[in-house]
Amino acid sequence: AQSVTQLGSHVSVSEGALVLLRCNYSSSVPPYLFWYVQYPNQGLQLLLKYTTGATLVKGINGFEAEFKKSETSFHLTKPSAHMSDAAEYFCAVSEVKTSYDKVIFGPGTSLSVIP
């Protein structure tokens, strides 16, 4: 069965520092991978996604993620954190099946940005 783990339920970084949020997945077939962000009192919105092709994916707000099949990872990075990046981040995997693909969400990582 597919699953998603996110190392660290809470991550704190200083403003201007590198952001690294970790995501590992298990899947029996090549997956589709997503990162979503949830700002306070809002729903989730897509940051970026990997389906096929280039393994380094760029998203909104300066975020990017790299799909590494050998490590079954899809870590999210941003070179320089901004105060507005403080939010909850969810990694999700969608396993390709013949009829219906179910999306599994990780438990989420709460990012705090310290001035």
Add this chain to the structure above:
Amino acid sequence: EAQVTQNPRYLITVTGKKLTVTCSQNMNHEYMSWYRQDPGLGLRQIYYSMNVEVTDKGDVPEGYKVSRKEKRNFPLILESPSPNQTSLYFCASRSNRRNTEAFFGQGTRLTVV
């Protein structure tokens, strides 16, 4: 503007009093889903629908009902709410194309006392 609309945003109710949370999308998406979000547990799927009149259980369906009579609407029904259903609920929709992302509503914070 493409959006998923949930109502109400906040709801406090008493145990056993039936309630419905509405969800509507304007993107002509085939697939719709309900999730509940609880601290430390992430998002867990309650029910989903692949299209009109096609619904199925997710991971935590107990105590919930859904219907999909129209493509745009996917209401979540709690026939007899209990305190353990106190949670933050999200409706989501997406195309059936597998490489597409989900669009989420703003959420409904439900408290059952």
